[in-house]
Amino acid sequence: MSISSKFLDALTPSAIRSITGQIRAKAAQGIEIYSFAGGLPDSNLFPVKELKDITDKVLETEGGDAIQYAASDGYDPLRNELVGLMKKKFSVENISYKNIFITSGSQQGLNYISKGLIEEGDIVVCETPTYVGAIDSIKSYGPRIVGIPMDNDGINLDKLEDVLKQYKDKVKFIYLIPDFQNPSGRCMSIEKRKKIVELAEQYDTYIYEDAPYSLISFTNQVMPAIKSFDKYDRVIYAGSFSKTIAPGIRVAWIVADEESIQKLIYMKMRDDLQVNNIAQRQVYGYLHNYDFDAHLRLINSTYMKRRDVMLQAVKDYFPKSTKVVKPEGGLFMWLEFDKDIDTLKMFDFVFSKNIAYVPGTFFCVGEQGLNTMRLNFATLHSDIIREKMKEFGLLIQEYLNG
């Protein structure tokens, strides 16, 4: 008899991983899919040679000690390195390594916060649209999710305050992606960053600042983190190397006050003891001994070019009325079609021609978003983007002409 519980039996595959599964199934049959669907960075840009050299050196100099059991807090040299990074890149000052907690990918950090904080009857507030993987993770702890619409400069603060008022003492945290948001590509303005910290303090709630895309900035300028305006220990910041170094090594970090970090460490002692040692040393070695900024410039210029190609293709081949916010960073472009175009219904048709995307409704909370779509412009080479986006545009025409 399989294991069973109310909790387990309610779980389904996450929507995006289910599309990934369909793509893998076709790939297994030898069919090539051109996917704008996933959240994948381009694996050709990962610093493979550097990570190999670092690993060799670590194993040669540290030997078996490098792969012995280690502390649940994380690798201290990496934690110290991240103190510097938080200051230099995101203007987060006055922290020490004790404010840094290493996680096995940033989804794990969100999972810890959700597991740690959410109690029966709680509400979690998020932007809509937002990263569906986060919502799936948060939802598994049973809160009600309330989505707040976004303006071009981030979450609508008036509507947010209405909700905070309405559900006073019930909102456990506000989940935000302030930089090059997944899926919309939008950035939150500095003014809103300052104000939202005040709102969190005023309404006795927390902000979970999910910042995996912050360094993928096409102008190479990076906004100060919401955390940098946090005088009240109200912001839990989550950074990740999945988009800037490589996702398969699973290294991310949380920044919070020391007491909160200590509680997360106690959770980790129960959940999975510690993060992979070599991965932590790979990231430390890379940040400490290589030119991370040069690497970021390379990634960013490459992705910017691909964004330009995709944007041009949308203009040239997609329905004239398609609305798009030009993303200044990140991996994603968000399209809004005329109300009568249902991208969820259209998916099977386009996928049958071996092109994949994510229907925007998957990212929407408390609204339908049936006429929206998320495209990843980072994974594929510009030439393929150009060719396949043209094909995609023509497929949409064909679909609309019935």
Add this chain to the structure above:
Amino acid sequence: MSISSKFLDALTPSAIRSITGQIRAKAAQGIEIYSFAGGLPDSNLFPVKELKDITDKVLETEGGDAIQYAASDGYDPLRNELVGLMKKKFSVENISYKNIFITSGSQQGLNYISKGLIEEGDIVVCETPTYVGAIDSIKSYGPRIVGIPMDNDGINLDKLEDVLKQYKDKVKFIYLIPDFQNPSGRCMSIEKRKKIVELAEQYDTYIYEDAPYSLISFTNQVMPAIKSFDKYDRVIYAGSFSKTIAPGIRVAWIVADEESIQKLIYMKMRDDLQVNNIAQRQVYGYLHNYDFDAHLRLINSTYMKRRDVMLQAVKDYFPKSTKVVKPEGGLFMWLEFDKDIDTLKMFDFVFSKNIAYVPGTFFCVGEQGLNTMRLNFATLHSDIIREKMKEFGLLIQEYLNG
């Protein structure tokens, strides 16, 4: 304001990791501790050179694809390899890679099962003494823990059945370490393995078979897993490479029926997406291309020698009335002193002389075990064990003479 909840505020450091913390604190002051306390295998025995070569080859041949996002199920070549291992070593037949789920260490597997299954009012049954880290993890989900005393051939089945009867439909699972148990070093007999599967079926509960030490066998003979007698999908088997390859790479696995595995995969999609890719390839490469059996023979002969040295020292220098079960594998020796010796009270005295152990009471559930102690004989070299165990014995004399 730090994050806070009933759940978070109840967490404390796990008892053993707290001792580890005290050791690290002394080490930071330059004081060398001779620790029989931790669960550490000897890092000098880790196949460092082989893992380095495998990593080099993986990164050279697969490039960035090796560190891209990957499936939540685990790396399929490793899953397939483990099907063979389960059959060859543990007589578990009729499974495919779909019955295997890769976890980031075996504590993660236990955490998933606890999180997935435990509901309000549930009971989890375990051996007493047992691995305190497991109990800490299980307890964080709120069940009542009931400990069942052990005989020399494993958990006492009569007492177990009494509890299963008494709390019918409330016992969510039975947590067992059948091979070279932590902390007692005992093995469960084949007869008991067969019977306990029948009990699980009869009382509609599950067995969590935690088997990290099974291959650390000084006779190099390995018992068939409880899972091998499971006709009913009542056994969730958890294996780990932490003791046989290296713990810092965090690779372990669960074996269960396909439907249960699928639910665990859905949990992983929410919790942390996937296990580190390189670590999975390191283990796969090691099992597939190197002589794992020869490596096991080396580890086992080394640890057996250290066990012998420790056993002799206990006989020579510890109080004459000390009882010890000679462990035929694993990492631990379990000592039982006269009732009037309180090893918890004695700890500070011994630790002040820079020797560490774990007071046995930490491992006990529903009994005190104040006169017991767990010693790890695997971490330190035999010469040091000989010298420090003598010193330890004299310290106990000194303590007892007050």
